[in-house]
Amino acid sequence: MDPKITKEYLLLFIYNELKIDEVKALKNELMCNINLRMQYDELVKTVKDLDLLWESPHPTTLKIIDEKAHDGFSQMV
């Protein structure tokens, strides 16, 4: 296995920060390296759990911003 493939390197893959050729090489490595695949799966699971925490602002806040956008635009034109 390429020594540069570490858990940190897997993070760059998960967060889409590798170049295309690096992505292809890593995908191949993940296909044939079970230990690496397990490390990857663990990281993905933890990262996915963070998706549970997305929050949305209150609709009133969005409405106020939208009105400001329109006011500003009217003033501009």
Add this chain to the structure above:
Amino acid sequence: MNQKEVLGDGDLIQQYLNGNEAAFETLMKRHKNRVFTTIFFMVNDRYLAEDIFQESFIKAIRFIQAGKYSHENKFGPWMSRIAKNKAIDAIRSRKLRPTVTDGEGTSIFDFIGYEDAKAEKDMIHSEKVNYVRSFVHKLPEKQKEVLILRHYADLSFKEIAAMTGANINTCIGRMHYALANLKKMMDKNIMYSK
């Protein structure tokens, strides 16, 4: 599918500048959760987060209207940086602690989410969300900072390095430790594993 849904951020900004006011609404809806979650995690106060969110977008509107926005910056990360800076200003001016956790590790965030009807219907899901949130808040500050900026604010590790003044490898390392620590906390927690 609405055409605006598939337009890029740069196209939407251009449409807005050309007089299509609905384009900004689409842009805001696309990025609202990412920006809001970033602020929310930083200030730990929903009402303050709403104010900062509003101020951040209004600042962005003024910037765009003044023709100062360059799409080379990418709207999402640019918006997140504005929000992060506003949140830091608020933390400094109000002397807020970036995290609020009591001696038993209970976060004020454990009580947030009551508006989410879906979560109310599913107690296990709700508990899991609360646990994950409390785990994130227990992380060391620097690890939490990188995690929030990468996962929620959508900044690249390179951008985070530039923003925090840390080496890029240090930032990736902190993210890795943050995830490893989260995993450890999850594995230890019986309730979470339900």
